[in-house]
Every structure is written in structure tokens, then in C-alpha cells.
Amino acid sequence: MKTLIINGSPNGRKGNSEIFCRKFVGGMQNQPEIHYAAEEDPAALAAYMDDFDNWLFFFPLYVNAMPGILKRLFEQLHPSEEKKVGYVIQSGFEEAFQSDWVCAILKNFNRRMGYQDLGIVVAGGMAGVRYMPERMNKKTFARLEKAGSLYEQNGVLDEEVIQQFGQLYRYSEKQLKRIRFFRSCSVPTVVRKCTTTARQVASGTTIGMAAPISGRPPICTTAPPITTVEIVS
């Protein structure tokens, strides 16, 4: 099992994904190579990747999906029955469900290319990892190291770690109340120009997911369906 880690962040070595990669390999005995989608020519990197059996992509969630720069690399890859692929997504949003869209896309991508699925880790609430003191990140880093060492043992991204990272799937009303309370205490004068009306209208659009992500409840579609969405196919 030869593993290559690909950092798909446009920030390359400066971003949170870099920290994620480093912590992940930190838990391993034989540390795999890390390559950067932002630094290398996609065709050359894709050719280099052919030598490895397993690929692990670490990337930040950019507008509901992988960054454009990583998509550019995907476009250079070839279908193969032998490759095994895992993904570690970190997002600024705390809730894991924000990554459901990209999970569906990635699963489709794996299926299309014939890659075997090593699992998808979705880590939410990671916007500040880079700036936060070490002890505030302790839990995240410990989990990543555990994921690294378990990956080395079992050759897959551990299901338990995936569950732990994706624990906060969606906020409950109670959590929302608490968040709003703390927000109102700490930043009293930030007047949100928030037009909830616009949002409420927008949130009427229901979301049809391609396939429910395993291990998580299906996406909530409590909002009333809006009639303007029309799909002609």
C-alpha cells in the first residue's frame, strides 16, 4: 500500500489543509509524501500519482465543493480499478451537512473513475485552526493523529473518526439559541444587515440530494417547496 497525500488547498503550504495533512501524517510511522495541487502542474502531478495505490485528498470546502484548483487536477486523472481514494474535507461552517453536496459529487466521481472509496472525513468549524493556540485545537489534532495511525493500520479512513468529526450534523434549536446568546453578548454592536427575508425566500428551494450520505441522516427538507425551480431534462 503506497499512499500519496494531496493537499488541494489553493493556499498550499499556508492553509489549514496543510496543518491537517501534517497532523494526519504525524500519527503515522511511515509518513507518506505530501504534494500540492496549488504548486504543481496538474498533468505532471497526475502522472506522478499513478505510482501510488492510495490517494488521500485534503482540501477546504470552497462554496459547497472542492476548490477549482483541485478540480483541475481531477480532470487530469484517468479511470482505474486499482486506485483507492479517500478525502478529508475541512470547512469553516461548523455543520457537517454543509459538505453533503461535495460528498455526493465525490462519490459520483469515485464511481465514474472506478476508484475504491476509502471514506470521506468532514471536519466542520475549522476556519480558525491556523490562528488558534495549540490547546484549542488539541481535540481536532488528536483525532487527526488517530485517523492517521488507524489509516496506517487498516488502510481506510476510520469510520469512528469520520463519525466523530461529523458529529455536529445540523444545529438543534437549543444550540442555535445558545449561539445567538453568546453572539449577542460578545459583539453587541455588529448590526447584521442580514435580510432574513431574502434568506427565507431563498431557503424555500428544496434540495434534492443524489444519494444519501451513509451514516448520516438524509438532508432535512422541512422548508416548503418552492415552485419556481424547474428542471427540464
Place this chain on the structure above:
Amino acid sequence: MLVQTEGSTINEVLAAGGYVLLCALGSLGATFIVGFFVAKIAAGLAMRLREKVFDKTMSFSMEELGRFSTASLITRSTNDITQIQSFVAMGLGCWSCWWTTPGKCVHKDLDEFYREYLAADTVDVYCKVSQGFVTSNMKAMIDRMIVLVLPYISWDNGESYHDPRYDKYPSSVTVVYNGEFLPGEEDAFIAYWKRTMDMLFVKEICIKKYEAAQEVPQ
């Protein structure tokens, strides 16, 4: 009448002393209150300044952001403002320079795109399909549209979302796509576009295949 006056009683001395003590305490209380308001004003100003600096920083494109070091940005928004705060608390204030920050967008082309996009009521997107998803160029474009919303987060309906930066966004977006899908991919593709446009506060989202778009009666 009092201490050096013959015939004054100790009670009279104590009564007058009591007034003096009362005045001193009153003065102390007033000092506290003044201190409170001074601190409040200075802190309020510092907070507004920080907010402004933060907003300005967040309005930078990734390219501009790359030109400043993180350390410098943090110093600007913490230490420098603390200096101003202490000046204001002392009764000085010269912070007008903080309202203007250098930095004009380098990407004139995308500037124009943003302007045109925001001015439009209806937007038509024509996109190719690549591996069951948008092309990398289109994805990079979508990535860069994140500046159209604020970095702030609000919560609604059990989820967090970015606050709008502008009062008005295009109300209707039509995405016309052209390309082949494998089973399951089309749904994920459509769901992705819907979600993305939903985040950009678009109210009417229509996603259809290229051939189908031709058949729409005029």
C-alpha cells in the same frame, strides 16, 4: 464654632467632618462614573475601528490578502487600535486615517463581472459538464464569487450561512448545462447549483439541459 472655636461640641465637629467625607465619597463615585464612560467611549471607538479594519480586510481579494502578512494584519487590528484607544481615553483622537485603507482590486476584469452580476436581475449561466460536475474554470469562478457575501455567519433553520454583503442580488438565475452524465451525477450537479445559488440569495433558480433550453417557447 468648630475645632478652634470655644464651646463647640465634638458632635458638631463630626457632623461637619461627615459632610467632608460625603463630598470625598461623592467625588470618588463621580470619578468612577467618568472613568466608566471614558472607557466605554474609548472601547466603543476601538471596537468600531476594529470592525472597520476587519471589514476592510475581509473585503480584500485573495490576491490582495496574499500581499499582506497575517502578522501585520493582526498587528493593525489589535495593537495599533489599542494605541488609539489609549489616546482617546486620554482625550486625544486622530483616527481618520484608519477609515481609509490602501488596496484597490488588481483584477479589473472580475471587478467588472461583480458589478455586472450585481446590477443584473436575471442571470443566465451556460456551463459545460466535466466529469459529472462543473469544469475547473467554472469552479474557480464560483469560488471567487464568495466575496459577494460577508464573512459573517447567521443562523436560520438549523444551519449557518453567510450574511449578504449587498441589498440586492440577481433574483433569478438560469443555469443551462451541456454535457453527459452517468447515473446519479445529474442530480448531484443540479443540487450543487441550487445550493450555491441559494447561498447567493437567488430566489428563482432554474437549471436545465442545453437542448431543452432551445425548446422553450419565446
